[in-house]
Each structure stands twice: as C-alpha cells, then as structure tokens.
Amino acid sequence: MLHTSWRCAVRRGSDTSTIEFAPALIAAQDFYPGEATVESGGIVGLLNDASVDLGTNAETQTLRRAVAHPDLRIIFTVTETFHRIVASRAAGISSLADLRGKRGGSIASTSAACFIDKHLGTVGLTDADYTVVSEALGRP
Missing domain, CATH: 3.40.190.10 (Periplasmic binding protein-like II)
Incomplete structure (x- = not known):
C-alpha cells in the first residue's frame, strides 16, 4: 500500500517501447498520490540524468550496468513476464x-x-x- 503522505514529484525513466513499461505507467497515473512522470530512458536515463529519480527495465539492463555502477539496486519487481517465441x-x-x-x-x-x-x-x-x-x- 502506498503511504499517502509521500507526495513528492517523481521522474521515472522506463523503456517505453516494451510491454514491461505498462505497470510503471499505470502506477504513476492511477496509484501514486503525488506528481509522477514516466518517460523514455530506463536505467540509462537514471545514470545519465541527475533529475531522474527511478529507472525501470528488466533486470538484464541493471546487471549489465552494475559493473560500472555498483551502487545500483533493484528495489522492487514491478512485473514478471514470460518470454515467448512466436512463429508463423x-x-x-x-x-x-x-x-x-x-x-x-x-x-x-x-x-x-x-x-x-x-x-x-x-x-x-x-x-x-x-x-x-x-x-x-x-x-x-
């Protein structure tokens, strides 16, 4: 449950071209009590723009960048998904x-x-x- 007294503005970078982006957008629009923006960028945006508060990507992107940025932490799993190979x-x-x-x-x-x-x-x-x-x- 969200703590309703936490109402600071939050900028979140996400990979907006993937389906995993949907829960981050829904949380920002429907559940976060303060102002929240979700924009393209993900973990890379978090690392390259000091005004981005959170980054969302699959864990692969965090692990790939954790070598150069050992202070990265996965603090919450937003969505888990199955990968499918679909063919004609x-x-x-x-x-x-x-x-x-x-x-x-x-x-x-x-x-x-x-x-x-x-x-x-x-x-x-x-x-x-x-x-x-x-x-x-x-x-x-």
Whole structure:
C-alpha cells in the first residue's frame, strides 16, 4: 500500500517501447498520490540524468550496468513476464529446431535476446544457426 503522505514529484525513466513499461505507467497515473512522470530512458536515463529519480527495465539492463555502477539496486519487481517465441505456421515452423536458418525479431542485449539463445540452445542451435534482427521491430 502506498503511504499517502509521500507526495513528492517523481521522474521515472522506463523503456517505453516494451510491454514491461505498462505497470510503471499505470502506477504513476492511477496509484501514486503525488506528481509522477514516466518517460523514455530506463536505467540509462537514471545514470545519465541527475533529475531522474527511478529507472525501470528488466533486470538484464541493471546487471549489465552494475559493473560500472555498483551502487545500483533493484528495489522492487514491478512485473514478471514470460518470454515467448512466436512463429508463423506458414513459414513451416512448428518447433524450436525449425528455426535453423530463420530470421526472427527481438531486441539485442535484452533479457528477451538472452532467452532466445537459451531456449534455442536446448535443441542444439547456436547463434550461428539463426539470425536475430532488431530492425524488424523498428529498433536500431
């Protein structure tokens, strides 16, 4: 439960292009009793802009930056999600092994990309057997 006497303005950086952003936005709009803004930036925004109070990302981003910034702390898990690999039957894909030689969209250097490698490895595929394309999602 939120402590209603805590009403300071809060700036939160989040990865606004991912589904994990939704709970942060809902909390800011519907539950935080003070002024709260959620803007693009996530952990990187927190580290690069002193006016950002909180950063939200998957734990992968925190772990990647914790080496250079050992004072980072995960203080609350906003959402937990399952990662899914979704494929088209029309492409002849019905199992993980069928992804050999295929291209798929994901976001590089994220927990989603790590899970793709992990799950495809369970059927003997390596990153040389498939191509992950971030541009397919409109991301560089």
